[in-house]
Each structure stands twice: as C-alpha cells, then as structure tokens.
Amino acid sequence: MLTQAQVEQFHTEGWLFLPETFTDEEIAVLRDEAEQIYRVQRPEVWREKSGAPRTAFAAHLYNEAFGLLGRHPRMIRPVEQLFDEQVYMHQYKINAKASFTGDVWQWHQDYGTWARDDGMPEPRAMNIAVFLDEVMPINGPLMLVPRSHTQGVLAADHDLTTTSYPLWTLDEATVTRLVQQGGIVTPTGKPGGLLLFHGNLVHGSAPNITPYPRKIVYLTLNAVSNYIRTPTRADWIAHRDFTPIEPVADDALLRYAQRYKQAAE
C-alpha cells in the first residue's frame, strides 16, 4: 500500500517513483523473456525503422512471466488504491529503447490517445512501469513534466511520421509553457524500479544512442467502470476484456523465476 505522503505526491506532482520494488531475481527472468519475445516476428512486436524492436504488445497473454507481472499485487494494488476501484488491463507494452537505435517518443499525454483512439471516458487509467534494465540519464530515460496532469487533455496532433508508432503529440509552445511551470524530472535507477504516472502527465523520451538498452514494461490499468466505449485499435493494443484483475500471490513471480532458473541449469 502507498503511504499518505506518496498518495499526496502523486496527486500534486502527477508521478511517483518507487526504487527497487522488484528484486534482481524477479527482473532477470523478465529481461530474458523480453529479449526472446523481441526476436520473434509477430504482429504484436513493433519495430523501429532500423528493424530494432520498439515495443511488444500484450505479452501478458502469451508469456507466463509477463502474465504473472500483469497480475502482480505490487503493480495492481497501488493503482486500485489511487482509483479506489478494481482495474483491468487496458494495454500492456514492453518498450525496448534498444541500444544505439532506440528512437524518440515525442512529448505526449497517454490519456489523449486513450480518449481519442479508444473512446475512454475519463482519465481514470494510468501507466505503472517497471524498469527491466538500469535507466540512466544517458540511455533515453522517461522525461516527465511535473504537475502537467492538472491541465486536462491538451490539443495534440496525430504524428504518423516521426517514428513507427502513431502518437498524439503536443506542440513546442505548449511543452515550453508547461516546462517553465513544472520543469522536467527523469526518474532513473536500477532494474526493478517502479514508476506510476497520471494519464494526463506530459512525458517523452529521447533516442538512445548508447550501448545500454533501456527496457521498461508498461501496464496501463483502467478503472473497471471506465472501460473503453469506442475502440478503433486492434484488441491486442486496446484490450476489450474488462474483467477485474485478481492479483496473484506476492511471491508468484519469484517462484516462477526460481523454477525458470532451475530448468536452465
């Protein structure tokens, strides 16, 4: 459970970072499995113009380890607590930000896309992310604009050209104004760190030109009553299964990791 101070920081600043929430043992198996997923050619794995992986969708539906992460109480309970309601999985992504070729994510609000493309009524969904690699200042960390979530849904343009991923992006004047007010923060740290941010928080990330990959898993959890009304995207991008998530045991991923390790030995 989040403390009262953490809940307040989330509401005021729009984000919350909990370092080292998962152990090295839990993360190692997810990192291995992510690399295997990226090697497969399937519609859920989107690639950069270079061919490097950009994001893998819906891995909780076809991979056991990511399935357990998608029902992990350390992911589900904080979001239930903030929304005071059960949640379902709206979207599930493993973003690669590959070494050398991981491309930009332009400045955007997530809820802008969920509202426009998926018909989500309210910003009662949010991303909760786990670092699979160390996130450093130099390997394309997520950049957040604190307090920008108080601005509602901002005007945006549908960027279909910059990268292989269509995104509703904000203009430079808007970002400049919000950064003048709130600055920019870049939560960084070891694998296993957990980051929550409001669906209307403005964020982006620069390309990664270093040899250090920067994989992050994003669960988009939506309050059950806020299910999407008019989806336009594939159902493995914007899910139509609105069943409330029942969390697994807190050690379920650890036990999976231990079995996985034994099997590999």
Place this chain on the structure above:
Amino acid sequence: MLTQAQVEQFHTEGWLFLPETFTDEEIAVLRDEAEQIYRVQRPEVWREKSGAPRTAFAAHLYNEAFGLLGRHPRMIRPVEQLFDEQVYMHQYKINAKASFTGDVWQWHQDYGTWARDDGMPEPRAMNIAVFLDEVMPINGPLMLVPRSHTQGVLAADHDLTTTSYPLWTLDEATVTRLVQQGGIVTPTGKPGGLLLFHGNLVHGSAPNITPYPRKIVYLTLNAVSNYIRTPTRADWIAHRDFTPIEPVADDALLRYAQRYKQAAE
C-alpha cells in the same frame, strides 16, 4: 596554465573539464551573437532537416565577439601547453543542438575526419569547447568514452544520411567494446564551462527533445607544424590560414561585452 594533475588527467583519460571558466557577462554576449548568426541564411550556417540551426562555421572571421573568443588566452594557452607548440585555427563551430529539434551526432573521433578529409598528418589538433547554455543530462550533452583516445584511428564509415552533416562514424561493436572498457562520461554544468578532449577520443551526443537549447562553441586548434596537407573541404570548414594565433588580453572579451551592453542600453 593547467596544473600537473590536469595535464595527467588529460593524457590518461583523454578529456578535461574546467567548470565556469568564462563569466556570465562574457557568455551572455556570445549567446546573443550566436542567436543572431543562426538567423542569417549563409553557407556557413548548416541546418537540421527541420530547418533548425545545426552548426555555424567560421564565426571568428565575421563576428567580433567570436573573433575575440578565438584568440582568447583561456582557450589558446591550455592547448599550446598540451602540444608544447603554437597553434592555429583549423575549424571553428558554434553547435546549436536546438531545443526540440537538435539532432544526433553519431559516435565518432574528430581526428578521423581531419585525417581522412583534410590530410592532417597527426592527432596534434583538438577541440576546446565552451558552453553557451547550461548543459544538462537531458538536453543532449556531449558523451565521451574515457581512454578511447589510446586506440589510434579506428575504422569508420562515412555517414552521409543520418543528419545533414557528413561524418566518419564508428560501428556499434567498436563503441560497445570501448564503453565496456571506459564507460561514458557527460560533463555538464553552467554556461562558461570549458571542455578539452583529445582528437581521437570517441564521442557523440543524442538529440535534444527538451525546450532547453544547448549551444557549445568548438575551437579546433592544430599545432602549427601539423598543418593540413590535402584539404578537400571548403576553406571556411577546414581553414588554410596556418598563422600561429597570438592571444588577446584576458579581459578582451569582457571589455567587448561591457561595450556591447552599454550600446544596447
């Protein structure tokens, strides 16, 4: 003059950073003049694909403030000291790394370009750079690979497509190997910081997607005996005037800044 410890750090690590070497007053005038230069359409001002300025060449030849910087003892003396010889101006660039659109500089060694394109005999030239804006972890700081200067000239490919600037760039396997050995450092700090690095030091910088511009002036100073033999680039890129630089007084730029400020009031 550099201390013995500084000289040793340069030889061992391949770089040296001297924070706040120029004052705010000295830097403010250079920043103003740089912005004016970028607004002019002239062959010396190269632009990103977006139209934003990428670099302005040879401003010491057509701008008085940058002319004074190009003969400033705080720029010239450290390089003379390291080479134990007088130097001339081989190249002079004001790199913009503009807010939102400043593009990547792929991993490269400067001397690789000076040798291949300009016929420079030895790596007895180097960049000495001054920050005109604050350089932060998030606005595309220069990334250096410490100790990579000990590797000599590495094999490189001529990248004519990634950006508007042709560059001899290193492959991913080479960069990965050197970073495993030396890591990556990103000198950051206030305007007025001074950075020297060896002509063979591997470096690059990521795009800048923040609202914070990141202008840096690079003087490439070459030992007079090491003048270029077979130039192929325009003479405002790779200069043919091999006259040793005679430094101005240490307060010359400050006095110019004070006159400039008075004239503006």
